[in-house]
Amino acid sequence: GESVGLHLPTLSVQEGDNSIINCAYSNSASDYFIxxxxxxxxxPQFIIDIRSNMDKRQGQRVTVLLNKTVxxxxxxIAATQPGDSAVYFCAENIGDYKLSFGAGxxxxxRA
Amino acid sequence: xxxxxxxxxxxVKRTGEKVFLECVxxxxxxxMFWYRQDPGLGLRLIYFSYDVKxxxxxxxxxxxxxxxEKKERFSLIxxxxxxNQTSMYLCASSRPGGDTEAFFGQGTRLTVV
Numbered sequence: 001g002e003s004v005g006l007h008l009p010t011l012s013v014q015e016g017d018n019s020i021i022n023c024a025y026s027n028s029a030s031d032y033f034i035x036x037x038x039x040x041x042x043x044p045q046f047i048i049d050i051r052s053n054m055d056k057r058q059g060q061r062v063t064v065l066l067n068k069t070v071x072x073x074x075x076x077i078a079a080t081q082p083g084d085s086a087v088y089f090c091a092e093n094i095g096d097y098k099l100s101f102g103a104g105x106x107x108x109x110r111a
Numbered sequence: 112x113x114x115x116x117x118x119x120x121x122x123v124k125r126t127g128e129k130v131f132l133e134c135v136x137x138x139x140x141x142x143m144f145w146y147r148q149d150p151g152l153g154l155r156l157i158y159f160s161y162d163v164k165x166x167x168x169x170x171x172x173x174x175x176x177x178x179x180e181k182k183e184r185f186s187l188i189x190x191x192x193x194x195n196q197t198s199m200y201l202c203a204s205s206r207p208g209g210d211t212e213a214f215f216g217q218g219t220r221l222t223v224v
């Protein structure tokens with residue numbers, strides 16, 4: 001069964017606002033997490049990753065937060081743009097080089 | 112630029128046909144994966160391979176097989192296609208190790224009629 005899941009299947013955001021996408025995971029032994037972005041008609045693309053020995057990691061306009069106590073992962077997108085409209089997946093490493101994915105959150109940016 | 116290439120973007124096959132989905136990567140990655148993607152279910156792992164001629168079942172291997180004769184190529188085979196195998200199929204590759212991202216192809220949308 002799924003060990004990774006997203007709290008909300010859809011998120012509508014006003015252009016320029018910040019977005020927060022949440023993800024819960026159930027495998028406390030997972031030590032590596034990734035956020036992927038999938039635009040329509042394309043395969044998932046890597047956004048940012050984080051290892052379990054970190055609580056926070058920042059990229060360009062994106063920040064990933066990891067709370068191991070409650071097994072929660074979030075992706076924050078600053079100043080959301082139309083090009084950020086996509087499906088976002090969190091994934092966790094569950095051993096043997098395999099990644100387990102959540103169901104995804106569809107982000108729609110309103111102009 | 113790293114690349115994972117799937118041979119077809121769209122395929123339509125008849126029930127009972129044997130179907131081959133091909134995937135090639137140019138990154139010299141040891142690991143390769145096949146996922147299927149369905150609405151509301153995310154990506155589910157069908158099979159993966161961590162070396163040439165090696166394969167491991169994922170979460171939903173029933174009705175599928177795979178072949179990895181060369182490091183760069185990983186094929187997914189539907190022995191006898193059924194309508195419930197209509198889906199988006201995604202191939203991915205990665206370096207060895209548990210803390211490494213997977214690179215995905217553009218996907219093959221398979222319709223079985």
